[in-house]
Amino acid sequence: MLFKIGFLKVSIIDVLDIALVSYIFYKIYDFIRGSMAARMVAGLLSILVLSVIADSLNMSGSSWIFSNLKTVWVIAFVIIFQPEFRRLLIYIGQNPVIRKIVRVATPRFIEEVKNTLVDLSKKNFGALIVLLRDTGIKSIIETGIQVQAQVSKPLLMSIFNPRSPLHDGAVVIQGDVILAAKCQLPLTQNPKLDPTYGMRHRAALGLSEQTDAIVLVVSEETGMISIAENGVLSRGLTEENLNKRLEEAFSVKPTKKKTFADFMNWGEQV
Numbered sequence: 001m002l003f004k005i006g007f008l009k010v011s012i013i014d015v016l017d018i019a020l021v022s023y024i025f026y027k028i029y030d031f032i033r034g035s036m037a038a039r040m041v042a043g044l045l046s047i048l049v050l051s052v053i054a055d056s057l058n059m060s061g062s063s064w065i066f067s068n069l070k071t072v073w074v075i076a077f078v079i080i081f082q083p084e085f086r087r088l089l090i091y092i093g094q095n096p097v098i099r100k101i102v103r104v105a106t107p108r109f110i111e112e113v114k115n116t117l118v119d120l121s122k123k124n125f126g127a128l129i130v131l132l133r134d135t136g137i138k139s140i141i142e143t144g145i146q147v148q149a150q151v152s153k154p155l156l157m158s159i160f161n162p163r164s165p166l167h168d169g170a171v172v173i174q175g176d177v178i179l180a181a182k183c184q185l186p187l188t189q190n191p192k193l194d195p196t197y198g199m200r201h202r203a204a205l206g207l208s209e210q211t212d213a214i215v216l217v218v219s220e221e222t223g224m225i226s227i228a229e230n231g232v233l234s235r236g237l238t239e240e241n242l243n244k245r246l247e248e249a250f251s252v253k254p255t256k257k258k259t260f261a262d263f264m265n266w267g268e269q270v
Contacts, residue, residue: 109151109176110246116156117218117225118239126220127160128170128200130185131250135211141172144183151176160218170203170215186210188231197233204228214249 004010051066053059113129120127130137145166149155151173159166159181169182185203193202204215208228215228226235227245237245 107175107250109173110250112151112153112156113173113216114239114243114246116153117216117242119157120160120218121223121225124220124223125160125162125218126200127216127218128185128203129216130170130172130183130207131214131216132172132174133212133214133249135213137172137207137211137213140183140185141180144169144172144180146180147178149178151178201226201233205231205233214246
């Protein structure tokens with residue numbers, strides 16, 4: 001026991017427990033701060049406060065409504081915050097300690113995208129590229145022109161050529177496939193955003209706030225490369241920084257291909 005407060009005995013384990021819980025709540029707050037999830041949390045807390053006030057004032061009608069909402073509270077919470085839960089799990093999985101334990105391999109399309117962005121940056125060609133992960137964006141893909149072609153540097157360069165009719169809007173990529181071009185992305189509604197951000201940067205932030213996608217931007221004015229992830233925009237990326245961020249986001253655990261001998265050995269074990 002370290003010390004005693006009244007009848008409460010405080011030990012080292014209690015202090016560590018409080019510190020751990022405080023750290024977890026701080027990281028969750030830092031994770032959702034400034035995003036759409038923060039506004040939804042504020043809305044849910046407002047409903048909770050109103051339910052407490054209604055109960056204390058014996059407002060039977062309001063209390064009945066809030067008591068019925070409580071029966072579906074957990075299910076609604078999971079459904080509403082599904083994208084945030086997914087982003088949180090991905091955020092945890094990208095922890096350097098975890099990544100050292102799990103060895104990963106880099107997908108081939110990353111090299112094509114990286115080389116394209118570097119060349120676009122040198123030519124000051126504006127670009128907006130969405131790299132999908134788990135969250136689907138079917139409604140956004142439908143706003144563009146269907147492409148359904150393998151990712152390649154020549155194709156991406158031709159799309160973002162200023163003379164191309166597809167250069168405005170975003171290119172959406174899933175794995176090794178370019179799904180669509182000239183897609184319209186939702187703009188961020190963050191009132192604290194730097195006023196120097198252009199429409200491409202605002203669109204990149206807007207989508208990254210609502211999904212777990214990685215959104216890449218090349219500024220038409222400066223040629224600067226930026227990346228938006230989890231509602232945070234990182235600007236002025238070098239080729240090395242860009243390659244590292246993409247590898248961290250899309251590296252997968254390598255799997256050994258099954259051979260005929262493996263199946264024969266599996267049969268003997270059974």
